[in-house]
Amino acid sequence: MEFKKITISLPKNLYNESMHLVNGGLFSNLSDLIRTGIREELKELRQLTQDFDERFIYSDKKLISGVKQSMKEAIAGKGKILKSDKEMDKCFKDL
Secondary structure, three states: OOOOOOOOOOOHHHHHHHHHHHHOOOOOOHHHHHHHHHHHHHHHHHHHHHOOOHHHOOOHHHHHHHHHHHHHHHHOOOOOOOOOHHHHHHHHHHO
């Protein structure tokens, strides 16, 4: 297995808690704890994203951009008030 060396910055309290776990023998070293955390996070995210079509998953940048655009449109009076679930369904279908 090939390894890549990286540098990270942690808040002091997170570092202290992490070292407490390492010193307590739960992990062999800080790298072991971080690798375990990343593995668990990826495992959880894989399960989450398997259920969604890729076109429905947005990056934070796209999502924030869309929200900002929607806010501008609402302020300019271009917003639309949906009065029922049926209207909302039609609006999303038309997208």
